[in-house]
Amino acid sequence: MSTTPEHLKWPDHADHTAVPYSVFNDQEVYELEQEKIYNGDTWHFLAATEEVPDKGSFKSTYIGDTPVVVTRGQDDEVYAWVNRCAHRGAEVCRERHGKSEDGVFACVYHQWAYDAKGDLHGVPFQRGLAGKGGMPKDFDKKQHSLRKVRVVVFHGTVFGTFGDNTPDIEEYMGEDVAYHFKRLMHKPIEILGTTRQYIAGNWKFYSENTKDPYHASLLHLFHATFGLYRSSQKGESIINNDYHSVLWASSGTESADALDDMKKDKLRTLQTGEYELKDPSLLKGQQEFDDGITLVILSLFPSLVLQQIQNTLAFRQILPKGKDEFELVWTYFGYKDDTEELRNIRLKQFNLIGPAGLISMEDGESTELCQNAIVRDGKYTNVIQMDGKEATGNDHLVTEGLIRGLWKGYKELMQF
Amino acid sequence: MSTATLTLELKNEVEDLLNTYAQCIDDDNLEQWPDFFTEQCLYRIIPRENHEIGLPTAVMWCDSRGMLEDRVTALRHANVYQVQWYRHITSNPVITTEDGETFNVQSNYAVFKTCNDGESTVYNVGRYVDVIVRIDGKLKFKERSAIYDTHKITTLMVIPI
Numbered sequence: 354m355s356t357t358p359e360h361l362k363w364p365d366h367a368d369h370t371a372v373p374y375s376v377f378n379d380q381e382v383y384e385l386e387q388e389k390i391y392n393g394d395t396w397h398f399l400a401a402t403e404e405v406p407d408k409g410s411f412k413s414t415y416i417g418d419t420p421v422v423v424t425r426g427q428d429d430e431v432y433a434w435v436n437r438c439a440h441r442g443a444e445v446c447r448e449r450h451g452k453s454e455d456g457v458f459a460c461v462y463h464q465w466a467y468d469a470k471g472d473l474h475g476v477p478f479q480r481g482l483a484g485k486g487g488m489p490k491d492f493d494k495k496q497h498s499l500r501k502v503r504v505v506v507f508h509g510t511v512f513g514t515f516g517d518n519t520p521d522i523e524e525y526m527g528e529d530v531a532y533h534f535k536r537l538m539h540k541p542i543e544i545l546g547t548t549r550q551y552i553a554g555n556w557k558f559y560s561e562n563t564k565d566p567y568h569a570s571l572l573h574l575f576h577a578t579f580g581l582y583r584s585s586q587k588g589e590s591i592i593n594n595d596y597h598s599v600l601w602a603s604s605g606t607e608s609a610d611a612l613d614d615m616k617k618d619k620l621r622t623l624q625t626g627e628y629e630l631k632d633p634s635l636l637k638g639q640q641e642f643d644d645g646i647t648l649v650i651l652s653l654f655p656s657l658v659l660q661q662i663q664n665t666l667a668f669r670q671i672l673p674k675g676k677d678e679f680e681l682v683w684t685y686f687g688y689k690d691d692t693e694e695l696r697n698i699r700l701k702q703f704n705l706i707g708p709a710g711l712i713s714m715e716d717g718e719s720t721e722l723c724q725n726a727i728v729r730d731g732k733y734t735n736v737i738q739m740d741g742k743e744a745t746g747n748d749h750l751v752t753e754g755l756i757r758g759l760w761k762g763y764k765e766l767m768q769f
Numbered sequence: 770m771s772t773a774t775l776t777l778e779l780k781n782e783v784e785d786l787l788n789t790y791a792q793c794i795d796d797d798n799l800e801q802w803p804d805f806f807t808e809q810c811l812y813r814i815i816p817r818e819n820h821e822i823g824l825p826t827a828v829m830w831c832d833s834r835g836m837l838e839d840r841v842t843a844l845r846h847a848n849v850y851q852v853q854w855y856r857h858i859t860s861n862p863v864i865t866t867e868d869g870e871t872f873n874v875q876s877n878y879a880v881f882k883t884c885n886d887g888e889s890t891v892y893n894v895g896r897y898v899d900v901i902v903r904i905d906g907k908l909k910f911k912e913r914s915a916i917y918d919t920h921k922i923t924t925l926m927v928i929p930i
Contacts, residue, residue, distance in 0.1 A: 545824055546816070547826070548819075548826065548920075549816075550921075550924070552923075578843065579842075628842050631834075632835030632838075634836075680921070685826045700827075703827065704830055709828040709922075709927065711847070711848070714850065714927060718849055718850050721924060
C-alpha cells in the first residue's frame with residue numbers, strides 16, 4: 354500500500370471528533386479509499402447463500418466500485434471473481450443474477466470461457482485456424498484466470514475480500530457484532546426482494562448515519578407524528594474494532610425522567626396524539642426474539658448494514674460510485690419457517706424501510722443535504738461531540754460515540 | 770376473454786379514471802388520492818426485478834384505504850424531503866372487461882420529477898396493472914400495481930406513483 358500524500362493529511366485540529374470536509378468531496382481521497390479500504394484488508398457482504406442456491410447460480414455485485422460476481426461451483430462451493438475478462442477487459446457476466454446450466458461463464462466478446470471458480474478453460478482459435486494465427490506456444494491458460502476474490506461463507510452469507518491479510522471474519526467483526534450478526538442469521542432465511550436507492554452523496558455520510566442514534570427521533574418523525582415512539586427507549590450502542598458497531602433498542606420502556614426532559618425541550622419527538630393512524634395494522638407485529646430487542650442496526654465497515662426494525666429484516670449494501678454518489682442496495686428477508694401471518698407482517702412493515710420507507714427515506718435526504726453544503730471548504734471540520742469525545746459505546750442511545758469510532762478507525766486505515 | 774362489452778363509452782370512462790388519477794397527484798391534491806380506491810384495496814409500487822421472479826417486496830404496499838390516507842398524512846406532516854413535483858405521462862391503456870363492471874387494465878407511465886433546482890428528470894418509468902370495479906356507479910381501483918423499470922430510485926420516494 355502506498356503512503357498517504359502530505360497534502361491529503363488531516364489538519365492538526367482534526368481528529369475523530371472533528372473531521373475535515375475534504376474526506377467527503379475529494380477525488381484523491383476517493384481513489385485512496387478504493388485502494389486502502391475496499392481493495393485492502395476488509396470484508397464485504399456479497400450475497401446471502403440463498404441467492405446462489407444451486408450449482409451454476411450466480412449474482413453480480415460490487416466490492417467498492419469494482420464489479421464482482423459470486424458463483425456456486427460444480428463442487429457446491431461458493432466462489433467470487435472480478436467481472437472482467439482476462440483477455441481484453443470486457444464484462445463476463447451481464448446479468449444481475451441467474452444460473453449457468455453448464456457451469457460455464459463465457460465472455461461474449463471473444464468467447465473466452467471460465468468456470469465458476471474463475472479459471473480459464475477455453476480460448477477460441479488458441480491453435481489458430483487452418484494453420485494461421487493462434488496464441489503463442491507458451492500461452493498458458495492457467496496464468497489467465499479471472500481476478501479471484503477470497504470468500505468466506507458465514508452464517509448464511511457470503512463475504513469477500515481482496516486483502517491478503519484480512520483477519521478471520523469473526524475476528525474482523527468483533528465479539529458483539531458477531532453475536533448480533535448470528536442472532537439475526539440464526540436460522541435459514543428466505544429472500545423476499547431487493548430495492549435500490551441511488552444517493553447523490555459521499556458513502557461515508559451514510560456510514561455516519563447508520564451509527565447515529567441521535568438523529569433517529571429528530572429526523573425521522575413518523576412515529577412521533579402518530580404518537581407512537583419516543584427517543585429514550587432502552588438500548589445500547591456498542592463499538593467493535595473501532596469502525597464496526599451495533600445499535601440495539603427494545604421499545605416499550607420509557608422512564609418518567611426522560612419524558613419530563615423531552616417535555617421541557619419541547620421536542621417534536623413528543624407531539625403525541627396529533628394524528629392517528631387510520632390503519633394501525635401497519636405496525637402490528639410479532640415478538641419474534643426472546644430477548645425483547647426490536648431494533649438492531651449492525652454496521653460492518655465499510656459496506657454492510659444488517660438491520661432488524663420491528664419485524665423487518667434486511668441487508669443494506671453501501672456501494673460507492675464516485676466521491677459524491679453511492680448506491681444503496683436493500684435485500685429484504687424473512688426466515689424459511691415463517692408462518693404466512695409473519696411473512697405478511699414483514700411485507701407490510703417493509704413500508705417502514707427502504708427508499709420509500711416511512712421511517713428511513715430521510716436518510717437519503719440527509720446524506721444529500723450534507724453533500725450539497727460541504728463544497729469548497731475542505732479544511733473546515735464538523736463537530737462530533739454528543740456524549741463526550743471518546744470513541745466508545747455506551748448504555749444509551751444519546752451518543753455520537755460510534756461515529757467517533759468510525760473516524761478513529763478510518764483515520765488509521767487511511768494513514769491520515 | 771371477450772372484449773365485446775367494451776363500448777366506446779366504457780373505454781372513455783376507464784381512460785378518464787386513469788387521467789384524473791394522474792392529474793390528482795400532479796396537482797398535489799393528494800388528500801383526494803385515496804378516493805380513487807375501494808375501501809379494501811391493494812396499492813403497490815413494486816420493482817420489476819422482484820415482480821419478474823415472483824418476489825413480493827414492494828416499496829409501497831397498502832391494502833386498505835386507511836393505509837393510503839396514512840401515507841398522505843405522513844407525507845404532509847412527518848416525512849422530510851425537498852420540494853418536488855411529479856408530472857405523469859400515461860399512455861397505451863389496454864382494457865379488457867367481461868361485463869362492463871370489472872375492468873383489467875394495463876397502461877404505461879413515465880413520471881418526471883422536478884425539484885427546486887429546476888431540473889426535470891425521468892424519475893420512474895413502468896406500467897400500471899389495474900383491477901377497476903364499479904362502486905355506487907363510479908369506477909374505482911380495487912387493485913393498482915405500479916411495476917417500475919427504473920429500479921434505481923434517486924434519493925427517495927415519498928409521493929405515490
